[in-house]
Amino acid sequence: MFNFFKSKSLKEKLEDRYKKLLEESYKLSTVNRKLSDEKAYEADQILQQIESLNKQQ
Template identity: 65%
Template sequence: MFGFLKKKSEKEKLQDRYKKLLKEAHALSTIDRKQSDQKTWEADQVLKQIESLSQ
């Protein structure tokens, strides 16, 4: 009922950031491939952090 008052965990924050980076990478893929690759790399680093939290 009061889910909006619940604070996000570190994992949830990282998952949101990962999704945002992938969306940015996809949008940049038609404009600037180098920036798109950079965003994809950043998303990969965030994914590694998520996986380390899961262990």
């Protein structure tokens, strides 16, 4: 109930950013393929950061 006082961890922030980038990439895929590919690349970079955090833990 009072979870809004708890700040998000770095991993949670990266996961939110990753999901947002994938959604943007999907929406752009019907309009502008180049921008869609750029968003997908950014999402892949975020995923690599998430994986490296998982390996450290």
